[in-house]
Amino acid sequence: MTTSPSDPAEAAGLAIVGAGPAGLAAAVTAASLGLPVTLLDAGARPGGQYYRHPDPALGAERPHVLHHDWAAFAGREAELRAHERAGRIRHLPGRQVWSVTGSGTDWTVHSRTEDTAGEPVRARAVLLATGAYERQLPFPGWTLPGVVGAGGAQAMLKGGLVLPGRRVVVAGSGPLLLAVAASLAAAGARVPAVVEAAGYGPYARHTGTLLRNPAKLAEGALYGGALLRHRVRPLLRHAVVEAHGTGRVEAVTVARLDRDWRPVPGTGRRVPCDALAVGHGLVPELSLATALGCATRTAADGTVALVLTPGLRTSVPGIWSAGETGGVGGARLALVEGEIAALSVAGRPVPAGLARRRERLRAFADAMGAAHRPGPGWTGWLREETAVCRCEEVPAGRVREAVEELGATDARTVKLLTRAGMGWCQGRMCGPAVAALAGDGPAPDRRPLACPVRLGQLAELPAD
Amino acid sequence: MSRRTPRALVGGAPQETFTFRFDDREIPAAAGQTVAAALWGAGVLAWRTTRGTGEPRGVFCGIGQCFDCLVTVDGAPNRRACLVPARPGGLVTSQEGTGHDDLAV
Numbered sequence: 001m002t003t004s005p006s007d008p009a010e011a012a013g014l015a016i017v018g019a020g021p022a023g024l025a026a027a028v029t030a031a032s033l034g035l036p037v038t039l040l041d042a043g044a045r046p047g048g049q050y051y052r053h054p055d056p057a058l059g060a061e062r063p064h065v066l067h068h069d070w071a072a073f074a075g076r077e078a079e080l081r082a083h084e085r086a087g088r089i090r091h092l093p094g095r096q097v098w099s100v101t102g103s104g105t106d107w108t109v110h111s112r113t114e115d116t117a118g119e120p121v122r123a124r125a126v127l128l129a130t131g132a133y134e135r136q137l138p139f140p141g142w143t144l145p146g147v148v149g150a151g152g153a154q155a156m157l158k159g160g161l162v163l164p165g166r167r168v169v170v171a172g173s174g175p176l177l178l179a180v181a182a183s184l185a186a187a188g189a190r191v192p193a194v195v196e197a198a199g200y201g202p203y204a205r206h207t208g209t210l211l212r213n214p215a216k217l218a219e220g221a222l223y224g225g226a227l228l229r230h231r232v233r234p235l236l237r238h239a240v241v242e243a244h245g246t247g248r249v250e251a252v253t254v255a256r257l258d259r260d261w262r263p264v265p266g267t268g269r270r271v272p273c274d275a276l277a278v279g280h281g282l283v284p285e286l287s288l289a290t291a292l293g294c295a296t297r298t299a300a301d302g303t304v305a306l307v308l309t310p311g312l313r314t315s316v317p318g319i320w321s322a323g324e325t326g327g328v329g330g331a332r333l334a335l336v337e338g339e340i341a342a343l344s345v346a347g348r349p350v351p352a353g354l355a356r357r358r359e360r361l362r363a364f365a366d367a368m369g370a371a372h373r374p375g376p377g378w379t380g381w382l383r384e385e386t387a388v389c390r391c392e393e394v395p396a397g398r399v400r401e402a403v404e405e406l407g408a409t410d411a412r413t414v415k416l417l418t419r420a421g422m423g424w425c426q427g428r429m430c431g432p433a434v435a436a437l438a439g440d441g442p443a444p445d446r447r448p449l450a451c452p453v454r455l456g457q458l459a460e461l462p463a464d
Numbered sequence: 465m466s467r468r469t470p471r472a473l474v475g476g477a478p479q480e481t482f483t484f485r486f487d488d489r490e491i492p493a494a495a496g497q498t499v500a501a502a503l504w505g506a507g508v509l510a511w512r513t514t515r516g517t518g519e520p521r522g523v524f525c526g527i528g529q530c531f532d533c534l535v536t537v538d539g540a541p542n543r544r545a546c547l548v549p550a551r552p553g554g555l556v557t558s559q560e561g562t563g564h565d566d567l568a569v
Binding site for chain 2: 042049054055056057058059060061062063065066114133134143145146147148149151152153154155156157159160161162163164186187188247248275390391392393423424425428429
């Protein structure tokens with residue numbers, strides 16, 4: 001296909017998917033290096049999930065109080081707006097990218113808005129900054145209304161200024177729990193318990209790494225202080241093993257876990273609540289990357305992440321990636337990686353200091369990830385009738401039957417036998433659980449379309 | 465003691481407040497809120513029943529990934545309540561099953 005040089009679709013040198021910390025940092029860095037940038041983002045406003053903030057119409061005077069390091073976002077957002085006005089960045093909010101096609105230096109990014117097909121975006125290079133979503137492990141009662149993702153509760157609060165209830169238990173594993181509990185408490189919820197499945201013991205093995213990351217330590221201390229003010233005590237090596245209620249959650253059972261995350265019999269106690277915010281860390285969103293054939297690895301936290309070079313190239317020439325996709329590591333690392341990726345795309349050298357910061361933050365993320373990696377015993381809190389796949393309503397018993405009686409040895413075979421992972425979310429919510437029940441490691445995403453697309457929108461694609 | 469609320473925490477006031485219809489009740493909403501946020505604000509946590517067991521569901525992931533918060537908005541089924549903005553005078557209807565009863569055979 002030939003296009004004239006004046007074709008605006010041809011003008012984009014670099015297409016960036018995702019305007020969270022990594023994509024935003026990459027966009028402003030690339031634009032400042034003279035690369036024409038198209039920034040596509042599912043959100044209405046830049047910032048991604050981490051810097052999610054209310055619509056201006058909500059008139060929040062102090063959105064920053066719900067955020068850590070807001071200045072890092074505000075500065076880059078101002079740069080983004082300046083580059084947009086100067087025509088150096090084309091920012092396309094409200095676009096869900098469902099496929100990237102092409103090769104080498106000729107790529108097409110296919111996206112949709114909520115109602116329409118977006119025009120395809122052509123680019124010489126693509127940077128995938130698609131972030132992550134929350135890792136969920138099912139338990140009896142987890143489909144009750146009022147049981148929400150910890151990140152979900154945070155997102156609804158940051159974006160919509162609402163709480164799921166007045167008395168919210170926060171549970172799961174990972175550093176996000178402390179941030180969520182602190183935000184919910186500051187916004188007026190009572191947080192009767194923060195329930196953390198891991199011990200902090202594994203942190204002790206990484207003292208050096210922790211000490212080399214003072215900003216991260218300060219962040220932890222900040223949340224710790226905020227929690228103390230609201231009289232919230234984290235309960236280590238415990239889990240919510242059941243949510244109770246009729247029509248909505250009314251209480252949870254919290255039980256002690258052994259070293260392998262197996263619930264210790266006889267330790268369960270009931271905690272009344274009207275909401276539960278639960279999550280076990282994050283999972284890199286790799287649908288676009290794996291559809292392109294980008295190589296993956298298993299990260300320290302047990303999730304599948306991309307294999308990346310020091311210049312943040314994926315294994316597919318012409319495709320770069322930055323932030324959580326290379327292994328969950330948080331916003332500060334994503335900002336650094338976005339900058340590195342932009343320099344790399346532009347063919348510029350990466351300053352040694354920036355590369356060192358990346359290595360230091362990655363080492364910290366790996367230490368945290370290993371500490372909060374789910375132990376194999378968590379499946380001990382499932383019952384036969386517990387829904388594992390929320391979309392297709394597939395109970396644990398059917399998944400176990402597929403494994404034990406029908407011989408499935410991986411999540412894909414379980415899916416073909418039971419429909420687990422075949423629904424609207426395409427296995428994002430049940431994937432880690434199904435893989436664990438199948439006795440399989442987590443498998444790379446296999447989603448030819450990264451989000452649902454209407455048939456009419458597919459039909460509008462050019463024949464080639 | 466003054467009650468802590470999300471609004472008290474961030475200060476300010478919405479540019480506009482309005483209501484939309486949810487089944488048989490009026491839900492107050494602020495400009496810039498999603499349908500899901502307004503429903504949470506009114507204490508409503510579920511607005512869909514599953515097509516298998518008919519269980520109630522509402523927001524789970526809160527970021528548009530899980531599709532548990534699907535709802536019918538102005539007659540269009542399967543909209544993600546956590547993403548769709550609330551609209552003055554809008555009509556939000558609890559969704560049963562696939563939301564396509566009209567196509568049932």
